[in-house]
Amino acid sequence: MKAQGLLRQRPLRRASEGAVAPAIGSSQREVRSYEVEHVLQLMHLDFHHGSRKVLTRGGEYVKPLLVGFIDDRSRFLCHAQWYTSEGTEELVHGCARRCRRSACRVRS
Numbered sequence: 001m002k003a004q005g006l007l008r009q010r011p012l013r014r015a016s017e018g019a020v021a022p023a024i025g026s027s028q029r030e031v032r033s034y035e036v037e038h039v040l041q042l043m044h045l046d047f048h049h050g051s052r053k054v055l056t057r058g059g060e061y062v063k064p065l066l067v068g069f070i071d072d073r074s075r076f077l078c079h080a081q082w083y084t085s086e087g088t089e090e091l092v093h094g095c096a097r098r099c100r101r102s103a104c105r106v107r108s
Helices: 017-024 088-101
Strands: 043-049 065-071 077-083
Touching: 043 088, 065 088, 077 088
Parallel strands: none
Antiparallel strands: 043 065, 065 077
Protein backbone atom coordinates (compact mmCIF):
# COMPACT_ATOMS: atom_id res chain seq x y z
CA MET A 1 0.00 0.00 0.00
CA LYS A 2 2.93 2.31 0.69
CA ALA A 3 4.13 1.79 -2.87
CA GLN A 4 0.78 3.11 -4.10
CA GLY A 5 1.11 6.22 -1.93
CA LEU A 6 -1.49 5.12 0.60
CA LEU A 7 -0.07 6.10 3.95
CA ARG A 8 -1.69 5.80 7.34
CA GLN A 9 -2.97 9.11 8.67
CA ARG A 10 -3.74 9.95 12.25
CA PRO A 11 -7.38 10.80 12.95
CA LEU A 12 -8.07 14.44 13.69
CA ARG A 13 -8.80 15.25 17.32
CA ARG A 14 -11.78 17.36 18.19
CA ALA A 15 -10.71 20.14 20.50
CA SER A 16 -12.55 22.93 22.24
CA GLU A 17 -11.92 26.57 21.43
CA GLY A 18 -10.12 27.06 24.73
CA ALA A 19 -7.76 24.18 24.04
CA VAL A 20 -6.94 25.33 20.48
CA ALA A 21 -6.09 28.94 21.41
CA PRO A 22 -2.91 28.09 23.41
CA ALA A 23 -1.67 25.87 20.59
CA ILE A 24 -2.03 28.77 18.16
CA GLY A 25 0.07 31.03 20.35
CA SER A 26 -2.29 32.70 22.76
CA SER A 27 -0.74 33.23 26.18
CA GLN A 28 -3.95 32.39 28.03
CA ARG A 29 -4.53 28.81 29.08
CA GLU A 30 -7.86 27.05 29.13
CA VAL A 31 -9.71 27.58 32.40
CA ARG A 32 -12.70 25.41 33.11
CA SER A 33 -15.54 26.56 35.32
CA TYR A 34 -14.95 23.86 37.94
CA GLU A 35 -11.28 24.68 38.58
CA VAL A 36 -10.49 26.43 41.85
CA GLU A 37 -7.54 28.45 43.07
CA HIS A 38 -7.01 26.99 46.55
CA VAL A 39 -6.90 23.58 48.19
CA LEU A 40 -10.13 22.33 49.85
CA GLN A 41 -12.39 24.70 47.88
CA LEU A 42 -13.93 21.88 45.83
CA MET A 43 -14.27 18.22 46.78
CA HIS A 44 -15.43 15.23 44.76
CA LEU A 45 -16.99 12.14 46.30
CA ASP A 46 -18.06 8.79 44.99
CA PHE A 47 -18.99 5.30 46.15
CA HIS A 48 -16.83 2.50 44.73
CA HIS A 49 -18.21 -1.05 44.73
CA GLY A 50 -15.69 -3.56 46.08
CA SER A 51 -14.81 -6.57 43.95
CA ARG A 52 -14.84 -9.19 46.73
CA LYS A 53 -17.51 -10.17 49.20
CA VAL A 54 -16.86 -9.94 52.94
CA LEU A 55 -18.44 -11.87 55.79
CA THR A 56 -20.44 -9.70 58.21
CA ARG A 57 -21.00 -10.36 61.91
CA GLY A 58 -24.47 -11.64 61.00
CA GLY A 59 -22.95 -14.43 58.91
CA GLU A 60 -23.91 -13.11 55.46
CA TYR A 61 -21.66 -12.15 52.56
CA VAL A 62 -21.97 -8.60 51.19
CA LYS A 63 -20.01 -6.54 48.69
CA PRO A 64 -18.48 -3.58 50.54
CA LEU A 65 -18.70 -0.01 49.27
CA LEU A 66 -15.93 2.56 49.63
CA VAL A 67 -16.84 6.23 49.84
CA GLY A 68 -13.95 8.51 48.97
CA PHE A 69 -13.52 12.29 49.15
CA ILE A 70 -10.89 13.80 46.85
CA ASP A 71 -9.71 17.41 46.79
CA ASP A 72 -10.00 18.83 43.26
CA ARG A 73 -6.95 21.08 43.40
CA SER A 74 -4.35 18.84 45.07
CA ARG A 75 -5.91 15.42 44.26
CA PHE A 76 -5.39 14.56 47.93
CA LEU A 77 -7.62 11.76 49.21
CA CYS A 78 -9.09 13.47 52.29
CA HIS A 79 -11.11 10.53 53.55
CA ALA A 80 -12.07 7.00 52.53
CA GLN A 81 -14.25 4.58 54.47
CA TRP A 82 -15.87 1.20 53.83
CA TYR A 83 -19.63 0.66 54.23
CA THR A 84 -22.01 -2.23 53.63
CA SER A 85 -24.70 -0.16 51.89
CA GLU A 86 -24.97 2.99 49.80
CA GLY A 87 -27.42 5.42 51.34
CA THR A 88 -27.89 8.90 52.71
CA GLU A 89 -26.89 7.92 56.25
CA GLU A 90 -23.59 6.45 55.08
CA LEU A 91 -22.86 9.48 52.90
CA VAL A 92 -23.60 11.96 55.71
CA HIS A 93 -21.50 9.91 58.16
CA GLY A 94 -18.57 9.83 55.74
CA CYS A 95 -18.90 13.56 55.02
CA ALA A 96 -18.94 14.37 58.74
CA ARG A 97 -15.82 12.26 59.27
CA ARG A 98 -14.12 13.99 56.34
CA CYS A 99 -14.90 17.42 57.79
CA ARG A 100 -13.47 16.45 61.18
CA ARG A 101 -10.28 15.06 59.66
CA SER A 102 -9.68 17.72 56.99
CA ALA A 103 -9.99 20.69 59.35
CA CYS A 104 -12.78 22.22 57.29
CA ARG A 105 -14.86 23.05 60.36
CA VAL A 106 -16.79 26.29 60.37
CA ARG A 107 -15.02 28.72 62.66
CA SER A 108 -17.04 31.35 64.49
